[in-house]
Amino acid sequence: MEPKGVLSPEALSKFEEGVRLVFSRWTALQMAVQNEWGGRTSAQKAHQLTVDVVAWLAHSTLPRYIDELEEMLDENMLLSFNTETEDGSLEEVAEQLMLLHEECLQGNYETISKLQMSGSAVQSIAQSQQLSKDDSEDDNSSEEGQPTLEMDIDTDRQNATTDKVESSTADNLNENDIADGWSVVPSRRKRGQNKS
Structure with a gap:
């Protein structure tokens, strides 16, 4: 019989x-993995996180x-993927793992x-992205199914504001980098010149 714990x-x-x-x-x-917020090695970083969590919980006598x-x-999401989670998912994941x-x-x-x-998580993410896209399309339509002029104007203003914000941001985050409750944090390292 295995020792307790x-x-x-x-x-x-x-x-595992x-x-x-x-x-x-x-x-x-x-x-974070799909969008490579942790760089080209994002998938390997996610795998290493799995290994680290298993070792931390399963191989410790403490x-x-x-x-x-x-x-x-x-800490791992922040350092490995430049992502800060504020949507409560981090706590839920920790609870599930425990x-x-x-x-x-x-x-x-x-x-x-x-x-x-x-079912598959990638499928879940794809479905949630499609639902989000469908919802935003529904929000931009009038009752007859045609886009409203007011929404078009607001979208143009929002795009102009977004362009100003993006041009003043060193890392030029795209709109998918900020989602409900979590966002990509710009890298502290200076990036090199963009290559043409």
Whole structure:
């Protein structure tokens, strides 16, 4: 029998899978990877985060606390992906990971099975982007389905304002870099001259 607090080989394997599944459904992380907010190695950074979290929770003899995990995730998102999460997802992810670890310690893999059956995260992100696009198209239409003049004018003003903001920002963030509750933080490093 394994010592208390140590995962069996089977439980460790399941826990690793569970961490991957949770991260694959974390929209902030997946958007950071897809848009390469952490550079060309964004996918490798996400994989390393999985490895680090598994090691931190599963291979430690010290008690682990959720606030420490939240801090670890927050720091990683900021340093690796220049992304600050303020949408509450970081806390939810940390809670899910702690719960998965506890369940795996007890040999309970029910949550992991549910995650496996719930579908792909990339599909979820694509669907949420499409829904967001559909919603914005609906918002820009009148009852007859035609764009309203007022919305067109507001959009032009917003675009002019956005152009001014972007030209004054060193990193020229695009509009997809800022979403509900989280945003890309400009790199502290100076960027080289743009190549033509």
